[in-house]
Amino acid sequence: xxxxxxxxxxxxxxxxxxxxxxxxxxxxxxxxxxxxxxxxxxxxxxxxxxxxxxxxxxxxxxxxxxxxxxxxxxxxxxxxxxxxxxxxxxxxxxxxxxxxxxxxxxxxxxxxxxxxxxxxxxxxxxxxxxxxxxxxxxxxxxxxxxxxxxxxxxxxxxxxxxxxxxxxxxxxxxxxxxxxxxxxxxxxxxxxxxxxxxxxxxxxxxxxxxxxxxxxxxxxxxxxxxxxxxxxxxxxxxxxxxxxxxxxxxxxxxxxxxxxxxxxxxxxxxxxxxxxxxxxxxxxxxxxxxxxxxxxxxxxxxxxxxxxxxxxxxxxxxxxxxxxxxxxxxxxxxxxxxxxxxxxxxxxxxxxxxxxxxxxxxxxxxxxxxxxxxxxxxxxxxxxxxxxxxxxxxxxxxxxxxxxxxxxxxxxxxxxxxxxxxxxxxxxxxxxxxxxxxxxxxxxxxxxxxxxxxx
RNA sequence: GGAGGGAUGGCCGAGUGGACGAUGGCAACGGUCUUGAAAACCGUAGUGGGUGCAAGCUCACCGGGGGUUCGAAUCCCUCUCCCUCCGCCA
Numbered sequence: 161x162x163x164x165x166x167x168x169x170x171x172x173x174x175x176x177x178x179x180x181x182x183x184x185x186x187x188x189x190x191x192x193x194x195x196x197x198x199x200x201x202x203x204x205x206x207x208x209x210x211x212x213x214x215x216x217x218x219x220x221x222x223x224x225x226x227x228x229x230x231x232x233x234x235x236x237x238x239x240x241x242x243x244x245x246x247x248x249x250x251x252x253x254x255x256x257x258x259x260x261x262x263x264x265x266x267x268x269x270x271x272x273x274x275x276x277x278x279x280x281x282x283x284x285x286x287x288x289x290x291x292x293x294x295x296x297x298x299x300x301x302x303x304x305x306x307x308x309x310x311x312x313x314x315x316x317x318x319x320x321x322x323x324x325x326x327x328x329x330x331x332x333x334x335x336x337x338x339x340x341x342x343x344x345x346x347x348x349x350x351x352x353x354x355x356x357x358x359x360x361x362x363x364x365x366x367x368x369x370x371x372x373x374x375x376x377x378x379x380x381x382x383x384x385x386x387x388x389x390x391x392x393x394x395x396x397x398x399x400x401x402x403x404x405x406x407x408x409x410x411x412x413x414x415x416x417x418x419x420x421x422x423x424x425x426x427x428x429x430x431x432x433x434x435x436x437x438x439x440x441x442x443x444x445x446x447x448x449x450x451x452x453x454x455x456x457x458x459x460x461x462x463x464x465x466x467x468x469x470x471x472x473x474x475x476x477x478x479x480x481x482x483x484x485x486x487x488x489x490x491x492x493x494x495x496x497x498x499x500x501x502x503x504x505x506x507x508x509x510x511x512x513x514x515x516x517x518x519x520x521x522x523x524x525x526x527x528x529x530x531x532x533x534x535x536x537x538x539x540x541x542x543x544x545x546x547x548x549x550x551x552x553x554x555x556x557x558x559x560x561x562x563x564x565x566x567x568x569x570x571x572x573x574x575x576x577x578x579x580x581x582x583x584x585x586x587x588x589x590x591x592x593x594x595x596x597x598x599x600x601x602x603x604x605x606x607x608x609x610x611x612x613x614x615x
Numbered sequence: 616g617g618a619g620g621g622a623u624g625g626c627c628g629a630g631u632g633g634a635c636g637a638u639g640g641c642a643a644c645g646g647u648c649u650u651g652a653a654a655a656c657c658g659u660a661g662u663g664g665g666u667g668c669a670a671g672c673u674c675a676c677c678g679g680g681g682g683u684u685c686g687a688a689u690c691c692c693u694c695u696c697c698c699u700c701c702g703c704c705a
Contacts, residue, residue: 205664
């Protein structure tokens, strides 16, 4: 969610920024709705103020009325209350008439308030819906371009691209050959884009998950989290996945539950509706979760192997930081992801995503791609984004400055650390030997009972 | 799944139709006292919206939504969540 003030003050500029992303947003409707909202608000608040005052007056009258009535009853019973019965009777009747008339008038005020409130509710609901359809403003340093072809690829780093004196096989041949991946039976169970990891395949993935969690926890200061994998729609909205990506989400037919497409969605909401102390920042979380995606938008793409499935595992880093620190943090998180690539011995390269390719909630995103020798491709294993205050606004996560300054929104960042299937592909394909066996990277051996070779 | 009890400010906890944005306590912050600290005492303090250069004024918010009423933290309906007991189950 953007700050409505930015749209109010610079609608044309916002439109340009959205256009940079090759996207559109209902800016005109938002400006109109915002104006209408304030108009109604002022009117309805004025009326409410009148009603509040009138109600208080009625309360006072009814209080006096009660006392006078008591006096009247006592006077009628012959007690001396300091006033004659007739005078009291007149006062009681006058007071009652005042109160009745005021009730009548204030009731009419109430009717107008109700009507205006109803309109206000509609205007606000529509305004909010429109606001949800405005993507984040890209950072000035995000390369401008309508699609991924404008992404900026940096030179390869890390390990050298492996050379073989035989033709390296793709993982979809090596995996089944080594009994690590069973495509046929995965499809039998759940259909296309599903597979079964088996034996070393399953163990290798588990080892990787554990290694990554340990590494980020111990080396980079992240607190490990285990979130629910099934969450309410509200969480998706806060993270910026809804309303736009409804079609890509697996949903429960009966209840308001959705399956995570990434741990980022759950982690964004850990501190929803909280005001954090500045001293608590940065908050760093790392979580392993499976990720479920319909992949409707990628129909027919990457159907071979385990590169793109409806279910995959990922270790995700997430941070809540001070707004002044978020770009510094972005670089650090990029490094945290790179460190895993280094530790596993991958050739990798950095990609700066263009405005047309960054995710809806992001202002700036880096991708990290590793080289996979068998399929001969650079595979995206990590995406590192600074969402600035976009998600924080939707999730309502703020902090109280230590110097007593105004409460403000935190910035949030997310980074894959890393996505498992593609790491598996890289390991299998890059570390293969002529006899089809696979060398296990040293850092993983402690997690695999010391095994050096998969064969 | 059945029965009952709850949800109030950072925390605890009063308040059951009218001056209540809400008594009180704790924690926090500022001050007095002290060589310093503690204790004691005095004082300040919620969030969001609208408007205004500002001071301010004003509206809303007592788990969410709806209703009754001139007026709702308070009454009614409903949803969510928490607790207790029973049943069932990995």
